[in-house]
Amino acid sequence: MAKVKGAIVIDVERCKGCCVCIPACPQDVIQIVKEVNGKGYQYAFPANHDACTGCINCAIVCPDGVITVYRVKVES
Amino acid sequence: MDINEIIKPENLVYKKTKLFTEKPLSYCPGCGHGTTHRLILEVIEEMGIVSDTIGIAPVGCAVLAYEFMDIDMQQAAHGRAPALATAVKRLMPNKFVFTYQGDGDLAAIGTAETIHACNRGENITMIFINNGIYGMTGGQMAPTTLPGMKTSTSPFGRDVRIMGNPLKITELLANLPGTYYVTRQAVHTPNAVRKAKKAIRNAFEYQKLNKGVSFVEVVSNCNSGWKMTPNDANKWMEENMFPFYPLGDIKVPQLEKA
Structure with a gap:
């Protein structure tokens, strides 16, 4: 059966660290880092990237639209 | 599989729409305005009406909407977006015209313009962001503030005996004969965002029929004001706003029901 693997890219300089993407992710991929970006916000980071399925839930709730999602089917 | 192997242009499934300008949004972190802007722009892009759409920016947090949306925009005086939209639509009936207004703009200072534009049945789309507060000026009480809700001008909670009752303007407008499609949505979860996008798409599609105002209320948060x-x-x-402002369609065109 084909498995779906996803990946997200977060534009950290535009991320405002609002954390809305964190409860939206069914796989708990995203976490907030301790460092800050150029504007002083703690930004989101895909900590558990292997679990990502590319469901785009995080990207469509992101108010600033900073998340880009990629998805690929892996034949196993 | 390595993450870098997945991140390739051919695997792209979601990207911020190109209709956003390069300017970073000026809204507070987590504000529903950004999501609603994106939904409107995605709908415009998917319908292929980029050069046929004219937006009217309000006064309020979204006053700079024309800076973020790469489409034709006008800026109206406080509350007067429906009046300006009426003029634009009557002069250019083939264009898609939408207003984007907050609750202080649409339900307070612009009540007269809103009600009369809806009553006349202008063929425009109105997007109404309701967060129950004047967000831009520091969280003052708005007509849509819930009973008992604390704001900077009602620090002990809204007392309806002194400050009056909250205004359910969307239900009010649904009673007018000039409105064709009236719905209430939210943008706080992925599911709500998908429904809200469909509602906005419907609102723009109904504008083609020239049957009257299509009105989409988006119940949003104002985390800075709250x-x-x-x-x-x-x-x-979810716990306080939705019981008072229940989500769902309020007025659906008769054609769809049949």
Whole structure:
């Protein structure tokens, strides 16, 4: 059966660290880092990237639209 | 499989729409304005009406909407977006015209313009962001503030005996004969965002029929005004705003029912 693997890219300089993407992710991929970006916000980071399925839930709730999602089917 | 092997242009499934300008949004972290802007722009892009759409920016937090949306925009005086939209639509009936207004703009200072534009049945789309507060000026009480809700001008909670009752303007407008499609949505969860996008798409599609105003209310959070974190604000909104402002379609065209 084909498995779906996803990946997200977060534009950290535009991320405002609002954390809305964190409860939206069914796989708990995203976490907030301790460092800050150029504007002083703690930004989101895909900590558990292997679990990502590319469901785009995080990207469509992101108010600033900073998340880009990629998805690929892996034949196993 | 390595992450870098997945991140390739051919595997792209979601990207911010190109209709956003390069300017970073000026809204607070977690604000529903950004999501609603994106939904409108995505709908415009998907319908292929980029050069045929004219937006009217309000006064309020979204006053700079024309800076973020790469489409034709006008800026109206406070509350007068429906009046300006009426003029634009009557002069250019083939264009898609939408207003984007907050609750202080649409339900307070612009009540007369809103009600009369809806009553006349102008063929425009109105997007109404309701967060129950004047967000831009520091969280003062708005007509849509809930009973008992604390704001900077009602620090002990809204007392309806002194400050009056909250205004359910969307239900009010649904009673007018000039409105064709009236719905209430939210943008705080992925599911709500998908429904809200469909509603906005419907609102723009109905504008082709020239049957009257299509009105989409988006119940949104104002975490800065409510003094909460974005996720707490979303939870508070689910527990307190939704019982008073229930989500769903309020007025659906007769054609769809049959």
